[in-house]
């Protein structure tokens with residue numbers, strides 16, 4: 001359990017971050033933990049696996065990739081521990097393989113939407129969105145990127161480093177410059193933490209202001225999202241929980257302590273309605289957001305997981 005707890009803490013503290021990366025890390029941790037339980041009887045094995053799954057899922061509430069990855073990895077139909085471990089290892093290995101391949105497919109499909117000369121605006125740090133940008137660049141398209149800082153944790157800095165290392169001309173802006181800068185943009189490309197059954201996108205706070213400004217300026221917004229980022233529980237009317245993170249990320253605790261009438265709110269994500277989104281690029285194709293139900297039905301199943 002110790003290794004699994006270490007992974008859980010890394011996800012909670014955002015040492016491991018990004019909806020896709022946390023999903024893969026959780027799947028791996030659960031798989032490796034299951035392997036250590038070979039001497040238990042099947043009832044105790046199942047109890048331990050459920051407990052471990054809960055520890056992982058409880059680390060961060062918003063990215064549905066995390067519970068999806070855990071659920072897809074832990075399910076088994078065995079009545080003995082050896083077979084159960086084999087099933088879990090095989091589930092997890094194929095989840096990780098598919099997740100890795102999905103990034104390449106999304107890159108290729110999404111790059112079809114990027115034209116030579118395009119200026120792309122992106123927000124935060126999404127491996128799926130960056131896959132599209134890098135693929136378009138690899139195709140020889142003369143592109144450049146405008147990346148937001150993405151306060152408070154400034155994941156935009158990871159994005160500009162990655163794009164710069166790849167040789168892609170990149171401009172960094174503060175989040176509040178999004179609307180002013182939109183006139184210079186051809187297309188917005190962002191990632192996803194969750195997509196609900198009505199096609200709404202839940203992504204890093206500030207995403208919805210990119211979408212709003214893009215709509216006002218008649219620019220397209222495309223979302224890069226693996227199928228495991230769609231939320232089956234929204235079929236039951238469940239809302240995606242928006243993670244509220246610590247005020248320390250926004251203002252130093254000592255300074256805040258001296259401001260008795262001030263409170264800080266630090267929501268980490270926001271919701272972009274489907275009507276602001278042109279296309280969602282998944283590994284199984286580019287779909288309009290209204291088709292979110294179909295993705296959930298065909299790739300995740302209709303029973304909530």
Ligand code: RI2
Pocket residue numbers: 017018019020021123124125126127128129155190191192193203204268
């Ligand atoms: P990939 C991140 O969340 C960002 O919101 C990003 O857009 C999203 O996950 C998807 O990232 P955080 O972990 O899976 O930084 O595309 O809070 O890498």
